[in-house]
Amino acid sequence: MRLEVGLRFLAALFALAPLPAVAAEADPPILFVHGNGDSAALWETDIWRFESNGYDPALLSAVDFPHPMARAADDVPEPNRSSTADQTAELKQAVDQVLAATGRTRLVLVGSSRGGYPIRDYIRNDGGRATVALAILAGVPNHGVFALPFKRASEFNGDGPFLSGLNRPPEADPGVRFVTLRSDHLDKFAQRTGRFVGFPYVPTFVNHDGPALEGARNIELPGLDHRESAFHRLAFQEMYRAVTGHDPATLDPTPIDHPVLDGLVSGTENGAPTNLPLVGATVELYEVDPATGVRLGPAVHRRTIDADGRWGPFTGSPTAYYEFVVAAAGYPTSHIYRTPFPRSWRYLDLRLAPLDPAHRARAGSLVTLVRPRGYLAHGRDVFTIDGTEPPGVDDGIPAVDAVTRGFDAGPSRSVPVALNGERMTVRTFPLADDQVVFAEFHY
Template sequence: MGVSRRTVLMGAAALPLVASLVTRAAAQPVSASTASEIPPILFVHGNGDHAALWMTQIWRMESNGIPRDRLMAINFTDPLARGDDAVEQPNRSSTEQQRRELGAAIAELKRRTGAPRVALVANSRGGYSVRNYIKNGGGADVSHAVLCGVPNHGVYAWDDGLGGEFNGRGPFLRGLNDGESEVVDGTAFLTLRSDGHDKYAQPDGRFAGKPGTPTGITSDGPALRGASNLVLGTLDHRETGFHPRAFREIYKFIAGREPERTTPRPEATVVLNGLVTATPGGVPTNRPVEGATVEVFRVTPDSGERIGAAIHTAKTAADGRWGPAQVEPTWPLEIVLNSPGAPITHFYRSPFPRSSDVVHLRAARPLGAADAGAGAVLLMSRPRGYFGLPRDIVLFDGREPTDVKAGVPTDSVTTLRLPSPEIGRPVVALFNQERIVARGWPASENRITVAEVTD
């Protein structure tokens, strides 16, 4: 497959409806001239995900002077793809449903800002809805399209399962890729991809459930004829959208200049808000949960112990929102989610340097047979990337996890089980430079701990 340009950038290794669909960010004011130079930006998440994954990139945009009302992130109602695009499945979406929801979000951002066109930044499956929208009549609305780790030629190209949208030989992707150019004139396209570390751009089918079977896809799969195509070194599938290296290229492509900084600028006062979302039958959705209780505690950085009473307590209404909660930018937090029919989930988080209303919460997975007999169950989770061994430093309770596979990064969660006498003791989760101290809670009370990595 040929591409118009292949520039290799070897980076450091490691690094209701519209109202419910679209979530705002927070930012610092800038001059009107600066605001008019850069189009409003809509961030589009991937398969099974939600807007919260874009939190750090939104912070970086804000810290480079983009006003808060020109940044938005969509929450697709049912973010998980169907097995066959033409066959309905509960709580899963078709490509057409995602295209329509994206169109509604674009219209809302244009209405709110008065801008004639917007820029779209998408990771993974989100890039499918972006390309689908632009190709099928929406190009006049979109100035820039940045596609991060998007499997533009499929995760596999097989003769079976042609109805799946991830099949490069299926009608959906063949329709998007038909023609001499794979992009649409009038919209500037940039693709960002990994140099062999993206699990969805691999020549072997082991990540698609068929080890040893050629996929027909290579690491060049996310590139498009007619686009600017950049390789970001050893970043993994998600890092192509959420890593600081990715931010630099996203900002530079849209703004036309280098960013002043790639780290978030702390705010004096931080206000947090977000949605509690449902996982019916284990399927992740962005449908709001009513009647969930959320408590926010300040904790000590060295032991994870609570400092005083809850800073914030709320019970969600029909819209599923749990905030606003005011905190300081230096406070590590414990956020406790008691969502109906799910384990009570204790999230331990690093300090939030800036405000955000995309701090979305989904309860942890139910305790299962493998957890039987454990006094406490703790998860270390990295939503914005995978744990790469030996690429990253990954230590959970002082040990490298045995359930994280080495090589191509594929795992974003690792599990630790403590015996009953050790319930409540501090447990350190270390990912590169980020250190979170969590505490175990009794599994017998249907409680589970998540140490959630921000980077």
């Protein structure tokens, strides 16, 4: 049954979402490619910005790799994890679908982190020079997260066969324009020691220049972290310049009256996240009071997930705050609060994960602040739960994208949560009933 569902999902995945008719402009289609363990959802804020600058939504799409996590060794199969060959084949199929849907012959590929690997492999080894006009590689560890004589089968080893093959001169393949975006020194995967990759104090023989490529236009984005090099407004500015040749009129999304929200419900298998449909899961959507997090009425949308994995569509308000309640067998019920959605969101993915047993023993309820498109750093970011900064963030390189605070057992209460300029209020739910709370921010 799981295989049958997976095959049906793959067929739907590479058909992509139905696209409106393509306008007769010269702008190329853009396909966004997510990184290790991630999903298409991360790209939506960049898609919003392109749309807000007049880019045809029909030309903007993102891929969801079904098994987004890399194997420990690229040549050794692991349940629910993908090889470099898997991802390149899946990307090629997605490219073919985009070109067929848009009627174009070439496109732009934009990759974050690991997402740059299938882009480069496709261009170099699988016919991509004929179809890719521009490759934008954001925070991609092009020379590895380490370059060492052990773990050579890891695709992230700059001294291993995969990256050695991609980096044979010329690093930027002729016939395709390459742009790289990187942090000046805050990318946790471009550090001189292996603190963030499993071997502290060991030299990596990689530094902050690791994402740059000879022959590319290499752009440094000071003060941004690994994920922000793809999803920050300043990263978008460089993407837009590279695609269009001029500056965007705005770096922020412009609201529309009736945003339509939709996305995938997925889960975690064998310890790794998936972008496969979590059949049988349920989603309820409530509008909440932004000051208290209290629901303003009954559910405004309900859906039981079937083989296509979709929980929508739902037409909402660009000023409303919403609570998503996602439940499935084997997972805690997740209450996911979100700041307003100014524009439509095709890739509003909702992914469930098991509860960390360590949390269960320490609190009556949990609230987790989540920043999917960047990390948290003391002094650079302001992040609070119930007015105080939660533990779990070290000084120095931004490396954590979520922090959790526990609360004593008791009646449900309102908890304000803030991240830089975004704010929301959530409600607590009892951990004893397998309920957890997330405050997820767009930026």
